[in-house]
Amino acid sequence: MAEGVADGPRERMLTLGAPALSDAELVALHLGTGRRGEGVLSVARTLLEQWGGVAGLARADVDELSRTPGVGMAKACRLVAAFALADRGVIAERPVVRTSEDVAVVAIPRIGRARTERVLLIVLDGSHRVSRVLTVATGGATKSMVPVREVLSLALRHDAVAIALAHNHPGGSLDPSAEDVAVTERLRSGAREVGLRFLDHVIVAGDQWRSITASR
Structure with missing residues (x-):
């Protein structure tokens, strides 16, 4: 069964706030779940390693992200949407x-x-x-x-x-x-x-x- 974030990053965010979370934990929150045999934090770390960190991940397309095992189209869409919202927040200034x-x-x-x-x-x-x-x-x-x-x-x-x-x-x-x-x-x-x-x-x-x- 795929591991979720309820007992990990989500709980830490609720108690400590988003700034206390690592990059992998923040990515894991957007992914929601891992895959069979691999937890969501592990999938998040794999993504960050593949793309050279948050800056590289922010430039990835949905199709590219979806190819990573444990991600798929739905999770890739959530990640790309999150980065798009962040960009719009900058423009809002x-x-x-x-x-x-x-x-x-x-x-x-x-x-x-x-x-x-x-x-x-x-x-x-x-x-x-x-x-x-x-x-x-x-x-x-x-x-x-x-x-x-x-x-x-x-x-x-x-x-x-x-x-x-x-x-x-x-x-x-x-x-x-x-x-x-x-x-x-x-x-x-x-x-x-x-x-x-x-x-x-x-x-x-x-x-x-x-x-x-x-x-x-």
């Missing part, structure tokens, strides 16, 4: 974005260590506070095309006053490609045409970042 560094601060926790290229649109209101962070494109390990028309359409749909773009380079290089520079110019021009302020397009790799605008 609505940080102000005015500089390239501010763009990087928003982007790095979300895509800095992603294993495939992802493009984020950061939607800002009139005070340059973040109102949305949207994934507008994903690609393979080396390439993701930016849909300029869709980016501008999404920005207007969400009542943006200003926008910024960020994408990651999974290979670790911060050098912008010719396509990166061309897309940035098309976005700048298109934003101007529809009355949006375009702040910057930032490349991130791990904890590092580079402004495409400043690179020119």
